[in-house]
Amino acid sequence: xxxxxxxxxxxxxxxxxxxxxxxxxxxxxxxxxxxxxxxxxxxxxxxxxxxxxxxxxxxxxxxxxxxxxxxxxxxxxxxxxxxxxxxxxxxxxxxxxxxxxxxxxxxxxxxxxxxxxxxxxxxxxxxxxxxxxxxxxxxxxxxxxxxxxxxxxxxxxxxxxxxxxxxxxxxxxxxxxxxxxxxxxxxxxxxxxxxxxxxxxxxxxxxxxxxxxxxxxxxxxxxxxxxxxxxxxxxxxxxxxxxxxxxxxxxxxxxxxxxxxxxxxxxxxxxxxxxxxxxxxxxxxxxxxxxxxxxxxxxxxxxxxxxxxxxxxxxxxxxxxxxxxxxxxxxxxxxxxxxxxxxxxxxxxxxxxxxxxxxxxxxxxxxxxxxxxxxxxxxxxxxxxxxxxxxxxxxxxxxxx
Numbered sequence: 001x002x003x004x005x006x007x008x009x010x011x012x013x014x015x016x017x018x019x020x021x022x023x024x025x026x027x028x029x030x031x032x033x034x035x036x037x038x039x040x041x042x043x044x045x046x047x048x049x050x051x052x053x054x055x056x057x058x059x060x061x062x063x064x065x066x067x068x069x070x071x072x073x074x075x076x077x078x079x080x081x082x083x084x085x086x087x088x089x090x091x092x093x094x095x096x097x098x099x100x101x102x103x104x105x106x107x108x109x110x111x112x113x114x115x116x117x118x119x120x121x122x123x124x125x126x127x128x129x130x131x132x133x134x135x136x137x138x139x140x141x142x143x144x145x146x147x148x149x150x151x152x153x154x155x156x157x158x159x160x161x162x163x164x165x166x167x168x169x170x171x172x173x174x175x176x177x178x179x180x181x182x183x184x185x186x187x188x189x190x191x192x193x194x195x196x197x198x199x200x201x202x203x204x205x206x207x208x209x210x211x212x213x214x215x216x217x218x219x220x221x222x223x224x225x226x227x228x229x230x231x232x233x234x235x236x237x238x239x240x241x242x243x244x245x246x247x248x249x250x251x252x253x254x255x256x257x258x259x260x261x262x263x264x265x266x267x268x269x270x271x272x273x274x275x276x277x278x279x280x281x282x283x284x285x286x287x288x289x290x291x292x293x294x295x296x297x298x299x300x301x302x303x304x305x306x307x308x309x310x311x312x313x314x315x316x317x318x319x320x321x322x323x324x325x326x327x328x329x330x331x332x333x334x335x336x337x338x339x340x341x342x343x344x345x346x347x348x349x350x351x352x353x354x355x356x357x358x359x360x361x362x363x364x365x366x367x368x369x370x371x372x373x374x375x376x377x378x379x380x381x382x383x384x385x386x387x388x389x390x391x392x393x394x395x396x397x398x399x400x401x
Contacts, residue, residue, distance in 0.1 A: 028095075088115055170309070175191050183296040183341065186275075189297060195266075209231045212228050235255065299327075304345065321348075323349065324352045325352065364389045
């Protein structure tokens with residue numbers, strides 16, 4: 001009898017601890033304001049039951065989805081919308097300590113942001129932004145909307161036109177640099193940036209836009225602008241349709257994809273050999289190059305493109321490139337010529353390679369760090385050398401300039 005009483009008292013104590021823990025967890029969760037429970041009184045059993053029933057009904061919206069799937073979806077949504085949330089410095093936080101005595105998942109993931117110098121959760125931020133948007137809508141009349149839309153279209157036209165012009169000039173400078181380079185026995189390359197073939201109606205519309213952007217704003221006729229504005233309006237409507245159909249993509253990202261001018265053009269390489277006329281560098285022509293010509297034809301356009309970009313920088317700006325696993329698949333006999341090409345572009349370089357040390361007569365000076373690990377050892381050592389165009393020496397205290 002005494003044993004039964006003792007067991008019952010122990011059971012009662014455990015139930016009281018569990019009840020207190022559940023009450024504490026329910027109060028903490030309710031205090032977040034993420035549910036529609038506003039009249040919770042944990043001292044009143046009926047109030048607690050009503051709250052639990054409402055929470056249970058809310059679970060029906062997520063039937064078939066477990067907590068891990070929902071957490072992954074939260075991570076995905078946060079990643080997809082990071083560009084819009086970055087200014088609010090969103091941080092994921094874990095709330096509530098798990099209580100080992102009860103079989104109830106209490107810990108939860110929350111997102112906290114910073115707005116107007118104070119910390120707030122993502123729900124509060126969402127409500128604040130909705131209020132700002134609604135306030136903006138009330139202030140904007142239909143006439144204001146049309147004015148803003150026309151200003152936006154003019155801005156888009158100016159920015160796109162300027163960027164396309166800058167890119168065309170960049171490609172032109174790359175082409176000039178490539179044509180000056182005799183990369184191997186009279187072989188020189190060239191590059192052009194040409195519009196893609198107009199096959200679909202969308203591509204034809206884009207072709208018409210490019211024609212108009214070439215004329216506008218130099219020839220600032222209102223008829224040109226009206227056609228440009230019509231194109232942008234159609235793109236905005238299409239972006240909105242994509243957002244509605246896909247769901248997870250934002251209007252901004254959909255519009256960026258539709259107005260990405262880089263997809264409207266293709267790069268075409270060409271080549272010429274001494275005594276021959278310039279031709280397009282096709283796969284067939286490339287297959288007939290020597291191994292050295294193939295190697296240099298792969299790297300020359302990339303190096304020249306980077307060099308021209310560096311030419312646009314301020315005087316004295318470093319011209320550094322970093323290559324990881326450099327020249328993979330290139331015959332080591334021709335690596336010296338590739339180093340020579342890099343140096344002709346004025347680059348300083350950091351190279352990581354399993355096979356190459358850069359010890360070529362075409363390289364006037366180089367600092368080399370060779371990582372070595374003997375069999376059976378868990379650690380490696382760095383051996384330092386310098387190369388002076390003719391020989392390699394250990395460089396414990398040497399400085400290369």
